[in-house]
Amino acid sequence: xxxxxxxxxxxxxxxxxxxxxxxxxxxxxxxxxxxxxxxxxxxxxxxxxxxxxxxxxxxxxxxxxxxxxxxxxxxxxxxxxxxxxxxxxxxxxxxxxxxxxxxxxxxxxxxxxxxx
Amino acid sequence: xxxxxxxxxxxxxxxxxxxxxxxxxxxxxxxxxxxxxxxxxxxxxxxxxxxxxxxxxxxxxxxxxxxxxxxxxxxxxxxxxxxxxxxxxxxxxxxxxxxxxxxxxxxxxx
Numbered sequence: 001x002x003x004x005x006x007x008x009x010x011x012x013x014x015x016x017x018x019x020x021x022x023x024x025x026x027x028x029x030x031x032x033x034x035x036x037x038x039x040x041x042x043x044x045x046x047x048x049x050x051x052x053x054x055x056x057x058x059x060x061x062x063x064x065x066x067x068x069x070x071x072x073x074x075x076x077x078x079x080x081x082x083x084x085x086x087x088x089x090x091x092x093x094x095x096x097x098x099x100x101x102x103x104x105x106x107x108x109x110x111x112x113x114x115x116x
Numbered sequence: 117x118x119x120x121x122x123x124x125x126x127x128x129x130x131x132x133x134x135x136x137x138x139x140x141x142x143x144x145x146x147x148x149x150x151x152x153x154x155x156x157x158x159x160x161x162x163x164x165x166x167x168x169x170x171x172x173x174x175x176x177x178x179x180x181x182x183x184x185x186x187x188x189x190x191x192x193x194x195x196x197x198x199x200x201x202x203x204x205x206x207x208x209x210x211x212x213x214x215x216x217x218x219x220x221x222x223x224x225x226x
Contacts, residue, residue, distance in 0.1 A: 002158065033214065043159070043204065043216045056213055090158055094214075103147035103166060105206065105214050107158035 003027065006091050006108035014116055018079040021111045025072055025093030031055070032074040033105065034066055037088040049074055081115045088112050122205055122217030129195055130225050137203060137220040138189040145207035148181050148188035149214075153202045162203075163190070195224050 003026035013019055025032050034046040036059075045058035049068035060066075063081075068074040078085060088110045095104070122139045129135060139148070147166055151159035163174050165181035165188060172179055178191045188207075192199055205217040 002160070004158075035216075042218045045215070048213070088156070092214075103149075103208055104161060104164050105149065105208075106161060107151075109158045110156075112156070 002106040002108065004091060004093050004106050004108035006089075006111050008111055009109065010112050010114075012114045012116065013081060015081055015083060017081050017115075018077065019081065019113065021076040021078070021089050021091075021113075023074045023076070023091030023093075023108060025074070025091070026095075026106055029093035029095050029106075030072065031094045032068055032072070033092045033094075034060075034074070034076050035090040035092065037090060037110075038084075039087075043090065046076070078113070081113075083115050086113055086115045120205060120207055120215055120217040122220055124220060125218070126221040126223070128223045128225065131195060131197060133195055135192040135195055135199070135222060136189060137205075138187060139205035139207070139217045140187040141207055141215075142186065143207070143209065144185040146185075146210055147208035148179070149206040149208070150177075150179050150188070150190045151204045151206065153204060153219075155201075159204055192222075195222075197224050197226055200224050 005024040007022045030051045033048045035043040046060040047066050048056040052068050063079050066076045090110045092105045092107045120139050120141050150162045153159040163179040168185045170181040176193045202219045204219050
């Protein structure tokens, strides 16, 4: 158990719809990262938050948005869904600078999104 | 974004054989990480490396942080069927940004 919790584990929805994926980082971790993994593909970095502030953006579509709340949990919002958005979405967390675990990234079990 | 070149892309080996895979980059990283991912699950951290030249073992797994800080390799000795999965390398730049390799798919034939 990595300590990173993601919900829901599975989600099936229709094109055009909007979904929200939720992530609770490991206790004490300030950084949250979101990754997308399509079938048989690598991990595509979407976005990073640190202590509530956006830190870095990757290949995140404009239809997607995220935020990190004061309690450090994060949500990834996916809107106007398309068939190609079907993928595994992973959240990962790492520690604050100067703490053990700063240089280590721990992943949740992912949310599998299927768009029909 | 940064690119990590991971090779080989896939490997088919007999049970009991040793395995070696590596990652290279044009950038200098502070940290190298190696992960294993089983189908439909999240990547699990296997080994973390923090210093150039560092050699670290975790059971039958051994990984090294390259001297130039631009590469790393992972060795698996005496492979067993449960080693099957996809192995990813990841490098961390200053500022806490992580970049991932494209993965090595390992198949172990009993």
